[in-house]
Amino acid sequence: MKAEIIAIGSELLLGQITNTNAKFISLKLAEIGIDVHYQTVVGDNPDRLDEVIEIAMKRADILIFTGGLGPTKDDMTKETIVKHIGTTLVSDDEALLYIQQYFKRSGRVMTENNKKQALVFKGAKVLANRKGMAPGMAVEKDEVRYILLPGPPHEMEPMFTDEAIPYLLGVTGKQEVITSRVLKFYGIGEAELEHRIQSILEKQTNPTVAPLATADAVTLRLTAKAKTTDAALKLIAPIEEEIRLLVGDYIYGTDDDTLASKAAELLIRNGWTLAAAESLTAGLFMAELAGEPGISSSLEGGIVVYNEKSKVEQLGIEQSLLAEYGVVSAECAAALAENVKRTFKSDIGIGLTGAAGPDPHDGKPVGTVWIGITSTDAETETFKLLLSGSRNANRLRAARFALYYLIKHLTTKEGQS
């Protein structure tokens, strides 16, 4: 099975956006053993799209289109492809209802051109869009499969994973299952991680062990092939154990865990409440934690004390402490944590202070951050970071490190109780 990915959109050809969809789809197809032979980008131009389809249907078995399913007159993917597969466009009741509800919920007026988004090929399998209005679809004609997906990545990605992949697995009829388990790391760089598990990386076959670095974290994906999911997981287990022995300290979770979800899980499970006092992060730490459903029973709230005055007036940080140690100090971070815990009467208090940049703050170089964590029945802990990114990268990393240290703190606390 050979695939070609065809992205449609003049904004791609003008260089206004990057074709990240092609990367995402290629990676997912590689995981299920479908080879991508070509990626093509063409503008919102029916004649040129026509020619691209003519070429692609001769050299690939699976054509995957992204973009051009929207309501505007530029969007003509369906209208162009329909001629090649000799069918007609019909309105899909479910999709139309979904679009109508979407407008009703948001209180906006639905215009006539939005109905166009509910049109699908007669006889096609409709791929539901949970993040937007235009449904996708999959159809076969003369042994070529046509899969149409929306352009915006936040709509396309879940549709591809949840709807298109199962369809394609049915098409290819593969007996082998491929199962992955992802280990999530924080506080260790990619180069150091690879160095520490070099012996494992060198001997990997099944499962494979693939490091992936994102902007501020590293993951390891362990992927095994076997007859069943259980058998694949049994191949993964001993390798995971080996990795945990070497670098387990930096592993905060697995698979879909995030720093925030893991911290929330620990708080909620133990019925602990938390309050935070944020300076350089200005709410980023609380906002990340509040992204987790169910957190309202644990997150009391907190305070953003962005300047010295508000630290003193709103949270009662002693002027003398600031004079002696400065606002970017272990002492200030500890006081922020302790005072916000007392003010909000919570079980746990966290304080974040630092110099985000672009200029040094209170005599401390850009990237210096102090995090304080205090908790009933425990000594207040403080942690120092020396970050080297841009202003906003430093702020985000400070919030993430606070979540990471919180997870370690809560894990220890849970073990003791």
Add this chain to the structure above:
Amino acid sequence: MKAEIIAIGSELLLGQITNTNAKFISLKLAEIGIDVHYQTVVGDNPDRLDEVIEIAMKRADILIFTGGLGPTKDDMTKETIVKHIGTTLVSDDEALLYIQQYFKRSGRVMTENNKKQALVFKGAKVLANRKGMAPGMAVEKDEVRYILLPGPPHEMEPMFTDEAIPYLLGVTGKQEVITSRVLKFYGIGEAELEHRIQSILEKQTNPTVAPLATADAVTLRLTAKAKTTDAALKLIAPIEEEIRLLVGDYIYGTDDDTLASKAAELLIRNGWTLAAAESLTAGLFMAELAGEPGISSSLEGGIVVYNEKSKVEQLGIEQSLLAEYGVVSAECAAALAENVKRTFKSDIGIGLTGAAGPDPHDGKPVGTVWIGITSTDAETETFKLLLSGSRNANRLRAARFALYYLIKHLTTKEGQS
């Protein structure tokens, strides 16, 4: 002049990397008025590359290749293209010397296959590589231009800008400049925007008017071609004015403005201070604003009151108000704004409350959000949103809408003072 960009590399087809080269080259070509009609990606496979070239030379005047110029046996771009242009490969003395020096400097041993990198088409213009070893080249055959560039972006980008662009300007003999201006919208969907400015979209020629929707906002790019930048801007001005007459209410800024940068600019310019009380957004609003350098003179701080108890205890919201109207109400949003302004002694106070989801909150359906804005010498304003996204999409949009309403509030305030 029509261009096709052809990227060569199996790592692209495996989804290991994103084709950022195509975006970069497309943007640069748009700036000098060369239209990109296609972007193509093909693997390290001479037969398939052959076919791709056959197709491209018929449908484009300029073929720009990236990748496959390295020393390994996978790298066969030159060897494949040379057959199509009927010339031979010769060693370029300057390039070879550069490669030899490169190895000498880095103390590594030069192997025989590295000499391959100095091979160029006989008669081609050699494009120097200042960041790596493989030179690029440009050659014309039967009125088709072939430009070969290395794959790594840090080598390709300076070579394209410094070497390929001057070559292309010579080819096109253009005196024209292309200038864009971007209008940034919030609070209006793409379909509705297009509907409202339909008359302008239909008659567009020079400047062109291109809508682009991101996850939560829409922009319009106005692009004009003229002899000089000034002349191009003069073509854009009347169209911008026409658009502002129709939908100016939703325009919050231009070009690189963001909601946060625009709000920060207005606060800082007027020396106004601000404090926020956040419930559903839990710090997201303040964190977005704090991303702007220089904001510390205006952002006093604020308070996250995530549950009912903290609203009452930390910010003095009356229990009777919550009993009568509920926490998701205009009255609560106004009280949050007024109380946080008073507590922090700021010029402006903002309150955000709502039901982010997944469950209804205090009897209000998911997506219901109230924003309150109060300001010295002004009545407290409240705004209602009905959002329809996921929990975190709703939280982010609530914070962004608060920035949008803040910009409108500050703009009015500035006009009055």
